[in-house]
Amino acid sequence: MSTEIELPPGDQSLLLVDDDKAFLTRLERAMQKRGFSVRSADTVADGLAAVEADPPAYAVVDLRLEDGNGLDIVSALHSRRPDARAVVLTGYGNIATAVTAVKLGAVDYLSKPADADDVINALLATGEAPPAPPDNPMSADRVRWEHIQRVYELCERNVSETARRLNMHRRTLQRILAKRAPR
Template structure:
């Protein structure tokens, strides 16, 4: 039997952290929870997780500022930044500081697992056989966000890379991200 992957969850919302830790545990992770930067650094040094799910707002601490500190201790740590305050500028800054991905809350545990395991070559572990492919609108939104990050937040450059008129891209960005349907 494979040993569960270690994951550090850093979020100051204790209820959200407890629920998400339980959900990620059910998906094969061994989850440790920290509610602030100091606790996160202590757990990282002690438990050596492979992944970290980090909230942007950590009470008095800032998740963006914590990214380089975490990577300084564990350079191979795969960091996913979560935020309820999504913006292109924040996404670009998170990636520049070393986060591997960025998701806006609300987000479900399956989306987090997909983001953590993306580019690792084992994404098929995430699917259970009864899941459906993400809707086309969701894939389009994610592609636009990826191109924006690659363009360092430059709308004109992103529009050129996407083959869209700048105003068309701005209209698409003005819409809220497409939410995935919950399983019912």
């Protein structure tokens, strides 16, 4: 359920950088429908080139990309256009990287999966009032499942290695992986 959000007048250019093509495409369409002029990139190199060519007013950048760290893009954007508003997305949230992202110029730091409304609220937040809590947050079971899936993918779908890193018995992990995602 999307809410109508009115964009402030002025430059509505938005750069999206994420190596998850399906997520990038969905977010790109959603942001265009909400009035942004969207460019997208799926690597750090392409993101840096886009910032160098024409620094956008807004950016949404994934923290970990196949060819490097999305914070390099945030830093480049902040140095080229200090008034730009950037949001960092990540499935690997921790306090240290959140602090680093803000120091480099990000205005917010969101955990994946984030929907378009969450992203827009973070991009347009003025800091006068705390953002409203999400209308339908993920369940704790879903958050756990997402984390396990991400570690599994990072371990190149190796069940034994994933189980070792998660400090979990291999058979327990196999049962979890065989089930459907919780809601």
